[in-house]
Amino acid sequence: MRTVLIVEDEWAIADWLEVLLGENGYNVLSAGNGREALDILHRETPDLVLTDFMMPFVDGAGLIAAMQEKSATRDIPVVMMTSLLESVVRDRVIGYRAYLRKPFREAELMKIVREILAE
Amino acid sequence: MSSESDRFSTGIAGLDTILGGGVFEGGIYIIQGAPGAGKTILGNQICFAQAAQDRHALYITLLAESHARMIGHMRRLAFFEEAAIPDRMSYVGAFKTLEDDGLRGLLEVVRREVRTRKASILVLDGLITVHEKARSDLELKKFIHELQTQAAFSNCTMFLLTSASDAQAFPPEHTMVDGLIELQSSLHGRRAERDLQVHKLRGSWFMGGRHSYRIAASGISVFPRIEALLETPSVWDRADGPVVSFGISGIDAMLGGGVDTHSVTVVLGPSGSGKTTAGLQFLCGGPVDEPAMWFGFHENPMALTIKAEALKLPLKARGDSISLLWRPQTEAILDEVATEMLTAIKARGVKRLVIDGIDGFSKLTDEKSRIGSFLSALCNELRALGVSTLATAETDHAGITPGQPLAGVNQTGLSAVAENIIALHLAALRSETYRLMTVLKSRDRRTDMRMRRFDIAESGIVLESDHHGAENILRDLSRQGAPPPPSPDPKLTGE
Numbered sequence: 001m002r003t004v005l006i007v008e009d010e011w012a013i014a015d016w017l018e019v020l021l022g023e024n025g026y027n028v029l030s031a032g033n034g035r036e037a038l039d040i041l042h043r044e045t046p047d048l049v050l051t052d053f054m055m056p057f058v059d060g061a062g063l064i065a066a067m068q069e070k071s072a073t074r075d076i077p078v079v080m081m082t083s084l085l086e087s088v089v090r091d092r093v094i095g096y097r098a099y100l101r102k103p104f105r106e107a108e109l110m111k112i113v114r115e116i117l118a119e
Numbered sequence: 120m121s122s123e124s125d126r127f128s129t130g131i132a133g134l135d136t137i138l139g140g141g142v143f144e145g146g147i148y149i150i151q152g153a154p155g156a157g158k159t160i161l162g163n164q165i166c167f168a169q170a171a172q173d174r175h176a177l178y179i180t181l182l183a184e185s186h187a188r189m190i191g192h193m194r195r196l197a198f199f200e201e202a203a204i205p206d207r208m209s210y211v212g213a214f215k216t217l218e219d220d221g222l223r224g225l226l227e228v229v230r231r232e233v234r235t236r237k238a239s240i241l242v243l244d245g246l247i248t249v250h251e252k253a254r255s256d257l258e259l260k261k262f263i264h265e266l267q268t269q270a271a272f273s274n275c276t277m278f279l280l281t282s283a284s285d286a287q288a289f290p291p292e293h294t295m296v297d298g299l300i301e302l303q304s305s306l307h308g309r310r311a312e313r314d315l316q317v318h319k320l321r322g323s324w325f326m327g328g329r330h331s332y333r334i335a336a337s338g339i340s341v342f343p344r345i346e347a348l349l350e351t352p353s354v355w356d357r358a359d360g361p362v363v364s365f366g367i368s369g370i371d372a373m374l375g376g377g378v379d380t381h382s383v384t385v386v387l388g389p390s391g392s393g394k395t396t397a398g399l400q401f402l403c404g405g406p407v408d409e410p411a412m413w414f415g416f417h418e419n420p421m422a423l424t425i426k427a428e429a430l431k432l433p434l435k436a437r438g439d440s441i442s443l444l445w446r447p448q449t450e451a452i453l454d455e456v457a458t459e460m461l462t463a464i465k466a467r468g469v470k471r472l473v474i475d476g477i478d479g480f481s482k483l484t485d486e487k488s489r490i491g492s493f494l495s496a497l498c499n500e501l502r503a504l505g506v507s508t509l510a511t512a513e514t515d516h517a518g519i520t521p522g523q524p525l526a527g528v529n530q531t532g533l534s535a536v537a538e539n540i541i542a543l544h545l546a547a548l549r550s551e552t553y554r555l556m557t558v559l560k561s562r563d564r565r566t567d568m569r570m571r572r573f574d575i576a577e578s579g580i581v582l583e584s585d586h587h588g589a590e591n592i593l594r595d596l597s598r599q600g601a602p603p604p605p606s607p608d609p610k611l612t613g614e
Contacts, residue, residue: 008212009211009212009213010212011214012185014215032215054204056179056213056216056228056231057228059205083187083191083204084205088202103187
C-alpha cells in the first residue's frame with residue numbers, strides 16, 4: 001500500500017484529505033505543519049507528500065527545503081496545495097512536483113496523486 | 120502611556136474617525152458580531168491596509184472558513200492585493216494546535232508566527248473557539264493576558280474576531296482588551312441596516328453610539344453619525360461675508376437685497392408650486408465662476424438640464440462650475456449620503472448649494488428623532504464652510520387658507536436650521552390656480568413679509584412688484600370658501 005503524507009494546518013481540509021485518500025486505498029499520515037511533517041519524515045518514508053504553503057512553524061517552502069537537504073527525503077515527490085498563484089509559489093520554492101490551486105476538486109487531486117505514484 | 124504617534128490607521132477612514140484617530144500599536148482589540156456582520160472582511164481589510172504600507176500582517180484562523188474560500192471571497196474586494204500574499208499577508212490555521220495542545224499551544228503558534236513573519240498586525244479569527252476550549256474564565260483571562268504581553272513586546276497589534284456571545288453579558292475578555300468594536304445588523308421593515316459601535320477604547324476618546332457601515336465591492340465603509348461627527352462644525356464659522364443674490368430679483372427685493380453668504384434658506388411648498396424652478400434660479404444666480412452644486416433626491420441630472428434649458432438658465436454654459444448630484448432614496452444610508460454631499464462640497468469648493476428635497480434625508484432613516492439634530496449639524500457645517508444653501512421641502516397642504524398663510528406649515532423643525540423660510544402656495548380660485556409666495560422668516564434682516572403672486576414665465580419665476588395681486592386672490596378665496604386648515608406637516612419636525 002502506498003503512503004501519502006498530508007501536511008495541512010486547516011484541520012477540516014486535512015480531515016477531508018485523510019478520508020478521501022483512505023477511501024482510495026492509500027495509507028495516510030498527517031501533519032498540522034511543516035515542523036510536524038519533518039518529525040514524521042525522520043521515522044517514515046512516504047511515497048508522496050501533499051503540502052499546504054502557508055502554515056505555522058515551518059511553511060511549505062521550508063518543508064521542501066529541509067527535505068531536499070537530506071538524501072532520505074530528497075526524492076519524495078511533493079504536491080503543493082495552496083490558494084496562492086503558482087507564479088508566487090514558483091518564486092519562493094523549487095523542487096515540488098505538482099501544483100494544485102485551492103479550492104480544488106477531488107478528481108483533480110486524485111488524478112495528480114495517481115499520475116505521480118504511477119511514475 | 121500611549122501617545123498619538125503610536126497610533127495607526129485601520130485603513131477605513133470612517134472607522135478611524137470614530138476611534139479618534141485609529142488604533143494603538145501593540146494593543147489588543149475585539150471585533151464582535153453575529154455571523155454575516157462582516158468581521159472577516161473587516162479583519163482582512165485592516166490587514167491588507169497594513170500590508171499596503173509594507174508592514175506584515177498575519178491572519179490566524181481557528182474554526183473559520185477555509186483559507187482558500189476566504190481568499191476567494193476577499194479577491195473580489197477592492198482592497199485585496201494578490202501580490203501581498205504570502206510575504207506581507209499570510210494565513211495560517213491553528214485549530215488543530217488548539218485542539219491538541221490547548222491554549223498554551225495556540226499561544227506558542229502566535230508567538231512563533233508573529234516573530235518569524237515580523238508581523239505588526241495579527242488577526243485571530245474565532246475567539247469564541249478559544250472561549251469554548253478554555254476550562255475556566257481564569258484560563259481565558261490568562262490567555263488574553265499572555266497575548267497582551269506578546270502584543271506589547273512584539274509591538275504587534277492584535278484583533279480578535281468573535282461571534283456575539285449571548286451567554287455572558289460581560290465576557291471576561293472584554294474587561295482585559297484595549298478596545299471592543301461591535302458590528303450589528305438590524306431590520307427596519309424589510310430593509311437591513313448595519314451599525315458599528317465602539318464600546319471601549321483604552322487611552323483615547325472615541326465617538327460613542329452606533330454608526331452605519333456598508334459592505335460593498337470596495338470593502339467596508341463606515342459613516343460616522345453626522346450629528347456626532349459635526350457636533351461642532353469642522354471649521355470656525357466666521358459668519359461674515361456679503362449678501363448674495365437669490366437669483367430672483369423679486370425675492371432679493373423682499374429679503375432686503377438677498378441672502379447672507381453663510382445662510383440656509385428653506386423653500387417650502389406643495390408639488391408643482393415652483394420649488395425646483397426657484398432652486399435652479401438660485402443655483403445659477405451667483406457669479407459665473409462660483410462653484411455651485413445641486414444635490415437632489417428627486418430629478419436626475421438630465422431632467423434638470425432640460426428644465427434649466429427650458430427656463431433659459433445658463434446651467435450648461437456654466438460647465439464644470441456647476442455640478443449636479445442625484446441620490447435616489449432607495450437603499451441609501453443617511454450618514455453616507457450626507458458624507459457624500461459634504462465631501463463633494465469640500466472637494467469642489469462649492470459656495471452655492473441647492474438641496475432639492477431636504478425632507479429626503481428623513482426618508483433615509485427610521486430614526487425620526489435624529490432628524491432635528493442631523494439637519495442642525497449639517498446646516499451648521501454648511502454655514503461654516505461658507506456655503507449659501509437653498510433647501511426645498513415639500514408640504515402636503517396644496518391649498519391656502521385665507522388669513523392663515525402658515526396653515527399646514529410647521530416651522531418648528533426648520534427654525535433651528537434655516538435663516539430664511541419662504542413658503543410657496545397654490546391657490547385654486549374657481550377654475551384657475553395661482554401661485555403665491557410669502558417670506559415667513561428672515562433672520563436679522565428687514566423683510567417684506569407681504570405675500571406676492573408669482574408666475575413661472577419663460578425665464579423662470581417672476582414676482583409681482585407688490586402685494587395687491589395676492590391680496591385680490593386672497594379676498595376672492597375667502598368669498599369662494601376654503602377647506603379647513605390641515606394639521607401641521609410632521610415630515611420636517613421628525614415627529
